[in-house]
Amino acid sequence: MFYIRNHFPYPVVDIRTWELSIEGCVNRRIKFQYHDLLQMPQVSLPVTLECVGNKRALFHPKVRGEQWELGAISHAVWTGVRLMDLLYSAGIQMHAREVIFEGMDKGGRTDRPGVFSYARSLPLDQSLNPHTLVALYMYGKPLPFRHGYPARLIVPGWFGMASVKWLHRLVVTEEPFQGPFQVVDYVYNRNPLVPSESPEPVTTIRLDSTIARPTDQEALAKGDHWVVGTAISGEDPVVLVEISTDNGTTWLPVSWLDPQEPYSWRRWCWKWTVTSSGTYDVKVRATDAAGHIQPERADWNEKGYGYNAIQHIRVYVD
């Protein structure tokens, strides 16, 4: 059930010849074969991945792209080697600023001629973060092919585009990467008519919360119902989730099903005792440790990224 979003057709992977190479501003180019990585120290980390296009279908005016509703977010425990261990073994040079991560998937784009690999860069500090992994396992099993076998970058707390699948090449650079998936896609462009000189890049997961059940337009009987859902933030942890059943007039805190974990969504539940029939406008909002709260309206942008407005569903009690 883990969501999948690719830009290109699935690549052909031959594990016998697959290598992960590190080049660029390093003291020595290195190539790791699959069994090299399997023999290195492994780290396991629960990380929730969310596509930055999740909830795109909720933007008004409508925005082009995959019309995701609530489903482009999933959770797994990832196991692999620390990216920093790989980079240090290559030796990072003084003037290095970024690391480019290239996947094996490639193809054309609608907006320009040529063939492109799916490639993204990360600042050096995030690349050296001990929690940034080159994952080889998902929930204890070798990565499923569709999720990036044999190796997938996992950048905890960042939107999913950073976690490059079918990883095969790392390039340490001193110049900001200018690939189309870095500077054309995955930037917040709030005014299509006036393209920004230096648009804000998409980085960490925005504070958001979602009701999984009941669903919008669902009919319920009077009595007790469990409202359940998730909340997440890529920066300051979620400390409070509140539910309103009167369209935002009054709010009540939920109970947690998950502990507060960095990089993971927190599932929550709330017991709703409905005694009178009618139409209910149910809302949910999350607050993080820095006191940020979800916005009433989404931050509209040309590509429909980062929708995190307070969710509103309508349910009917007969």
Next chain:
Amino acid sequence: MFYIRNHFPYPVVDIRTWELSIEGCVNRRIKFQYHDLLQMPQVSLPVTLECVGNKRALFHPKVRGEQWELGAISHAVWTGVRLMDLLYSAGIQMHAREVIFEGMDKGGRTDRPGVFSYARSLPLDQSLNPHTLVALYMYGKPLPFRHGYPARLIVPGWFGMASVKWLHRLVVTEEPFQGPFQVVDYVYNRNPLVPSESPEPVTTIRLDSTIARPTDQEALAKGDHWVVGTAISGEDPVVLVEISTDNGTTWLPVSWLDPQEPYSWRRWCWKWTVTSSGTYDVKVRATDAAGHIQPERADWNEKGYGYNAIQHIRVYVD
């Protein structure tokens, strides 16, 4: 991938004790065991089933219920015994008017107390139609449990609610059936404020056509693209499907991928050569043999049934 829509939890089925009984206005009550049915003459028929709530999410104002988009329609070849053979072996009495079909699935409703089986009735003439089957096989294999094993009624040309799953009881009656899935659900109620005395019941599949690819808000490159989709009608066969890429100003006919078959959708394709970039409003409309054409606007009703307005998607060519 065949869509599933149930009203109640899955029933418990023990094939060793399962029976299909026929009672009511018949000369002799009969019970068929599974192997009895297997030994009777089998008929195979390709039938497309569509939930009458398909496309409900497209209604404005929004309507309560499952927020189906385009996916609540699927096609299969069904094999089983003719319902008429079963009914004739029981002997239908002169005054019989309807047959009630009861599934094994049961449970509560939000709008009234009590436990109800999922049950629907059909007029006698439709019950005696040689194409109305008690299906035992789906694509040549015993019915999957989720699709009604061991036996499912298949009513060709009717919306899916008529094709009762986990069928175990037939009652031939002289009075119109008043079960909640006959008179409360599955009626077109166009004015919630003024409930009709005798609302129009949901019966056959409405004339409709759907674009499967490209998807709404998709971006394409200049060049050739195949637009593909389906068209269906439960009554007069679909004879024409037309595409417009200029928001309905001009229309061009598609090519057929399927022959004209009663009870089956017709898949079609249309080669679109796009030479100039821009935003395209693409529409599709079907015409049936009686000259009916899909409406511009959907026939709004309280439960969101039978949406068949001309589909409109927007695609971007870079």
